Amino acid sequence: MPRRAIVRCLPMSGPEDTSAIAALIAGGEVRAGDIRAILGKTEGNGCVNDFTRGFAVQSLRALLSAHLSAEAVAAIPMVMSGGTEGGLSPHWIVFAEREDSDASGAAPTAPAPALAFASIVTRDLHPSEIGRRAQGEAVRDAVLEAMQAAGIEDPRDVHFVQVKCPLLTAERAAAAGGDVATDSMLKSMGLSRGASALGVALALGEIEGFADADVGRSLDLWSSRASCSAGIELMGCEVVVMGLSPRWTGPLRIAHAVMQDAIDAPAIASLLETAAPGAPLQGAGARIAALLCKAEASATGRIRGARHTMLEDSDISSTRHARGFVGGMIAGLTGRTDLFVSGGAEHQGPDGGGPAALIYDTEKGLTE
């Protein structure tokens, strides 16, 4: 029997507000046991001392514990990404799956291949592995394993890989006897994201290999489909692979594009054209089930030759600047603000750009 994906973007009034997910479960549309992953765009600073991520996860676990065993709750990846700068709207994205028995003998609502996904959590990393090749290899293996679990055979059918990975703290660095990639917590977030992205690139055949020294430096090595965020609350990597598979059915599809810089609206427009051919500006909005992308400040200090100030601002982290700015760009094209814009795109797309993925519903009409 084919599998069927359900993807729901749901609002939150704060990191502790899981009421929309509770209502989804109460309404019967999604059973708690159907949930395969939950992403959250929470309203912290997205940097080291962003407690909205941990608060959201603790709140999600409390909610799901009323429905599932502790083991089942622990098996659900919860990838929180902090930062809703500008007009971005805090939200959850619930990924659920059910057998297509609802179709009750009728033909599938839409011809396959449809959106498919699966998630894998790697073993806990040793602090000395964070931000280095060993981390990348663990992520590579997890991507390959998740592809198999999702029924995706060809790496070209993978359209997005969301990774949540650990960071280094002073305690962790000490536990490694100082044999760590960096002694800066903030910098370790970037190296961890970068090593994860290179792992995705390995799995998808985008690069052939990399060395420890490439992480954070060889900016020409990158994945077109990796989106990685780091957090203090885990030591392994949670990997969610999304793509298209003929073993899945239903109206949902996924496509991806790579933004070449922070104002690459044409890349996003091409995605929207795929979802809703011929739709006018903001016309594809209603078809969007979820839009996920990365944003970062270009290391050159310039965008198409014009100077930006994101890297010189000691009051606001460049990741906060980049999320708000790219968020505004995409909100203008889609007419929506519940966009999963994640900061820190090391080795995720070219310098200053980043990958974007659109999950869309072929049964939804155009925005009037």
Place this chain on the structure above:
Amino acid sequence: MPRRAIVRCLPMSGPEDTSAIAALIAGGEVRAGDIRAILGKTEGNGCVNDFTRGFAVQSLRALLSAHLSAEAVAAIPMVMSGGTEGGLSPHWIVFAEREDSDASGAAPTAPAPALAFASIVTRDLHPSEIGRRAQGEAVRDAVLEAMQAAGIEDPRDVHFVQVKCPLLTAERAAAAGGDVATDSMLKSMGLSRGASALGVALALGEIEGFADADVGRSLDLWSSRASCSAGIELMGCEVVVMGLSPRWTGPLRIAHAVMQDAIDAPAIASLLETAAPGAPLQGAGARIAALLCKAEASATGRIRGARHTMLEDSDISSTRHARGFVGGMIAGLTGRTDLFVSGGAEHQGPDGGGPAALIYDTEKGLTE
């Protein structure tokens, strides 16, 4: 002999960097005496302790003092607006004017009406007037006077009015014996911007009148063409009126639109369509001589029903959030980041939205 406008967007590497203006003067394209106003988008926080504005003005005065008398320098409005959040690029906009003698008997390069402008500085306000009707009336009179100076007769031909206005400090409030609109410096910036905008609305016939109590409260009273920013460095209001007049010639034109909310990309798209009919996404970029607009967080805490967090963020001012976000939106549509996005749009367009003006060059081609 017809007047001819020159508008040049020029980069800066910091608030003290006037080298691009110096080069413009040295190259002979613009004489120092031709300059009628200089706007600057500087890289401070745009709030109370933004010293980039004063530093830029002091630097401009030092530059121009080598060419002009002290009186001539003092007569040039210098409207600095702090805040280049996200990928926005710090820049100067030089407004100059010369008689069209260059045309040497030939027909004007483009048929009138063309871009016209003029500026007026009001008397110094008393602290008790700031943020109140008296300020609005002073601005109203200055707008009418500037229209006449610019040769614009019909208020409908005014497309943008840039106002730089004062704010209240503890010292100024004390000097007024406490009879002031607010005792908060930050709040006084908003009230001053609002009172100025209502003055513009009066001059342009958009409203019929307003009371002290309307400032900052009656959000349904607004101007579609006012853009106001407050700064500590002056006590009067500097008013620059821009519009179309048959007495001016040359290839420059101006148009305006009102964004209904922070993601009103269609409003900006309509402006770009005016400048470059049929141009594809980002195709109108090369025709842009300058793009000026306002941005603000909606007081409702929502954008099209979705919650935003700009007003609840005690780490970053909502004006910074709004500039970066709206800046990203417009950068995506134009392919440019040297955009004059100014924060704090009280009574300047509807709540959460704001006016936008496009100065474009009809002789420039489309962006390839």
Place this chain on the structure above:
Amino acid sequence: MPRRAIVRCLPMSGPEDTSAIAALIAGGEVRAGDIRAILGKTEGNGCVNDFTRGFAVQSLRALLSAHLSAEAVAAIPMVMSGGTEGGLSPHWIVFAEREDSDASGAAPTAPAPALAFASIVTRDLHPSEIGRRAQGEAVRDAVLEAMQAAGIEDPRDVHFVQVKCPLLTAERAAAAGGDVATDSMLKSMGLSRGASALGVALALGEIEGFADADVGRSLDLWSSRASCSAGIELMGCEVVVMGLSPRWTGPLRIAHAVMQDAIDAPAIASLLETAAPGAPLQGAGARIAALLCKAEASATGRIRGARHTMLEDSDISSTRHARGFVGGMIAGLTGRTDLFVSGGAEHQGPDGGGPAALIYDTEKGLTE
């Protein structure tokens, strides 16, 4: 049988880290059922979007739920105060009480009167009451009730009253039909703290009455013993009264002083002299069981005539500045950084100053 107070300052590695309290309970020194209140100095910004407070409370409730009924957990006031600027150290303060049966027939370890406390939670306030006299009256009644519960008869024996009170949100303001003290969330925190403090002052006979209009304005009305912090997570006021009572025994004592400005080290030194007469600089540190105080930027913009910049800094809230600065001042005198310095001292001590309370252990030696 006399009551005996136990007060323990315990470290936390983050708002979710309750392990030190768990160890205290596991070690048998304090039973979960003995806990009467928990204060927490958490590492958020202490302003509107400080989620460390809610995260800490959620974590505390999860811990205590393993030991106590839901009703018992709900009855324990948990007063989280955000902000550990500078070198301040995040910590919990557990207030517990047990009958002095441990004394097993022996004479009490120290002659009464000893530290006494009790807490009361008011009814939920209506949004229209927040920041107004109605809130103050509710707090006044709670203080009087808590005095009785603590066995403190004379208001002069009350040395500190910690209040956690609600703030206004857009939703709450709407629920009140707009009849609210302010429409600014941040400002509502100050008005709520102020109204609570005036309520304490009423209960302790420090003022005779006040009107709605006095809140946030009549800065000459203040309590010498109120410490109030506002948070989004409650609608009532949690009131913890601390003082001296002959019905309590044990080695703990409490004293208070009022700082006249942000550098009133002599006021703190006098407290330390009370706890440890003749001790040298930092010598009283080991006797400190807990030190609680308020800090704020003076509204005049000056400290002893010299300008400060706390109110003009749009990058960092003045409450963050004040906590770090006053925290440094007290840390220098005590040699400790686990100080409960809380920001926003409206009507809590004179403008720019604030109350301070010292709980000390008469059986502890001096810091070597």
Place this chain on the structure above:
Amino acid sequence: MPRRAIVRCLPMSGPEDTSAIAALIAGGEVRAGDIRAILGKTEGNGCVNDFTRGFAVQSLRALLSAHLSAEAVAAIPMVMSGGTEGGLSPHWIVFAEREDSDASGAAPTAPAPALAFASIVTRDLHPSEIGRRAQGEAVRDAVLEAMQAAGIEDPRDVHFVQVKCPLLTAERAAAAGGDVATDSMLKSMGLSRGASALGVALALGEIEGFADADVGRSLDLWSSRASCSAGIELMGCEVVVMGLSPRWTGPLRIAHAVMQDAIDAPAIASLLETAAPGAPLQGAGARIAALLCKAEASATGRIRGARHTMLEDSDISSTRHARGFVGGMIAGLTGRTDLFVSGGAEHQGPDGGGPAALIYDTEKGLTE
């Protein structure tokens, strides 16, 4: 004829406000030509995008240009240090010198040795030298040269060396072909301060040598008298040496101490005891001509075993936290807020601590 030092702490209302210095000159107490150095504690963030430093220097130059030749103005070191967190007060410190002809044959007002100082500006550094040994050697030579100019023979008579040094920008790194100590602007500030401090330590015989790799890493190498701050506005190092010399006269003296951590109040108290033996808490305040020190967050994340959060706060730079906190500590001891607390103490005192110098006036009485 003996030389006589004049040191004056003067307030500023903003970085452009040089009126107090203008008044000092106008009053005849100090002639513009007597000024040997001007230090400024300005109200920016003290980090990369702190424009208050450059604005202050531009304003000082404009003031002095009315009195002195361009060459004379250029020869005066102007060491601006950003950051007046907490209650610290923005101020100038003017160092002037005159021959003691005022003494008109009478005996010197106080017996030598008295405060002595001199300044030297090094050659411009090549970007590849910044943050490395070459910078340290240039500073070492400048210190030795300045000692000679000040008439200080014994390194033990040097009590403070204030250094202003350059930082790396993307442009400068590119000019060096990438051969730079770091590619992070913010990090380059720390390495530049550190290399300068090690240069001071070399000159004073505190260390015997150091390698490039020691800068920013070998925290056990440090100077007890170096205070270094980095800024974008210069490429050389401005070095001001202060000490005691028998060739100078007058009532001013200088002493120094090393704070072992951020709450080392006893170290400051010992300095105050030197200036005003037996004075009570805050009693020495009136004798203070200037107090200069460094502050930083300890790299261990702890102060006397208790966790601090300065290094994990992505909203506020740790240097801002440290200045406000240490500023509060010293303000409590002195009763003054016009303290020159400078952030970033790499190799300037032990980790988490820093040097402090007190210039005091032996003819002033005690604070009543």
